[in-house]
Amino acid sequence: MRPTSAHTAPxxxxxxxxxxxxxxxxATLGFGLLTFFRLPGEAVIDGEPQPVFSPGPLGWTLLAVMSCAVTSGARLLRxxxxxGYALFLLGPAGAAGLLGMNEFDLVSFLAPAFALYxxxxxxIRHISVITAAFALAVLFFPFGVRVATRGNVETAxxxxxxxxxxxAWVVGDSHHQARAHAAALQTQAAAQAVTAERLRIAREMHDTVAHSIGIIALQAGAAARVVHTQPDRASEAMRTVEEAGRETLAGLRRMLGALREPGLSPLQGLSDLDQLAESTSAAGVRTAVTWQGARxxxxxxxxxAAYRLVQEAVTNVVRHAKTEACEVxxxxxxxxxxxxxTDRGRGPGGSGGGFGLVGMRERVALLNGEFSxxxxxxxxxxxxxxxxxxxAAA
Incomplete structure (x- = not known):
């Protein structure tokens, strides 16, 4: 036996x-034809046999035409x-006339009700309302004729x-509204996911670039001040600028590569703190990292997130604290x-009005942590x- 695909529907x-x-x-047409025959177990009333259905060539031709109309109408429902529904109704209406039915019963109208569903x-609703009006018009037409001719009417x-x-209409319309609501929720969720991803990329760009740009600006300013009086120190500062620029470009390339290939491990982590401390110290702010507990x-x-928090905090120290040292x-x-x-500088300075502290607080909140x-x-x-x-990690 050939195995079926896991994605193949029943x-x-x-x-x-x-x-x-x-x-x-x-099926309903066949059920209607059965009423013309005496079935096993049925009694003969007043000795009269059940009528036999004998439509003749014209009747069979009409049945074939109605079958084609029903089939074509069903294909046009979408x-x-x-x-399409008007064509579909030709079948039940024509069959009722051919079988001599004065009124529609539940069985004969099951197919139109299902098509209406x-x-x-x-x-959309206004289309389905007009379709339901078609069904009711066909349903009430023989009723109106019998009322006009003062015939017997089965009102119940x-x-x-x-x-x-x-x-049938209420159930179908409810399904349509539920599907529309689900589609709207899916669209909204996709838009929120895009917004969240953009914010994440913006945070990563900020965290990757801000630290290095701060060091570059500090070193470039120092080099400009001493380029004529202390050329060796200016040359050292420019080498630091070059290294920071290369590291920034490399970090951006790694980050963009990770964004193109989801599932890669994070770009950086706490294992990179020593390198961060070295680059910050080279910028003129000695950074000491103390480790406690089993790494x-x-x-x-x-x-x-932990690395980004330290990086952003140290960047604020370099740019705003006006101090020579900080501790991590x-x-x-x-x-x-x-x-x-911690540092012993002049305080937060301009960092309080930017996105640094806000971004750090947001990162910690996303991980259900505490920030101060x-x-x-x-x-x-x-x-x-x-x-x-x-x-698992603990």
Missing amino acids: LLRQIRPETWAVVLWF GRPLF LVARHH QLLSVALLVLV RPLPPDIDL RVEYGKSELALEI AGARTGGGFRVAARLPLPG
Whole structure:
């Protein structure tokens, strides 16, 4: 036996619903024809035999025409629902006249009700309302004729069939509204995902570039001031600018590569803190990193977030604190990672009005951590964060 694909739908699900509408019409037609024959177990009333259906050549020709109309109408329900449904109704209406039915019963109107459900499910409301009006018009036409000719009217049967039509329309319209709502939610979710991704890329760009640009600006300014009096120091500062520029370009290339290939590991982590401290020290702010606790691998999102927090805090020290040193403390706890960056400069300076502290707070909040930043007693500034570690990492 040949194995089937895991993505192949069941056989019955592969049949279009419009095809089921045609099958249902043929089934109801066959049920109507059965009423002309005496079935096993049926009693003979007053000794009269059951009538035998004998339509003749013209009757069979009309049945063939009605079958073609029903089949064609079902195929047009998706693209041209009004015209398709009008063709579809020719079948039940013609069959009722051919079989001598004075009124429609529930069985004979099952196929039109199902076709109405399909139209209401796949098309907007005003289209389905007009289609339902078609069905009710065909349903009430023989009723009006019999009332006008003062014939016998089965009002209860008529109302039951009308209720069937209304239920079919309500169910189909409800499905259509539910699908439209789901599509709107999916569109909204996709738009939110795009916005979140843009914000993430903006944060990564800011964190990757801001630190290096701050060092480049500081070193370039120092080189400009001493280029004539201390050329060796100016040359050293320009080499630092060159190295920082190369590192920034390399970081941008790695980040863009990771964005093109989702699933790659984060660009940087706490293992890069020593290199960060060296570049900051070369910029004139001595950075000491203190490690506490047993160092161990961290989840990628926490490792990257922790590095970005330290990088942003140290960048603020370089750009705003006007100090010569800062301290970074990283503590590995059993259930959390603690970070603390302190300096003895003049305070936050211009960083409070930018995106640095806001971005750090947002990163920590996304990881359900705690963040604090503020002036220290006795001078300086302190940034602290606690990031909870999942059980696997702890």
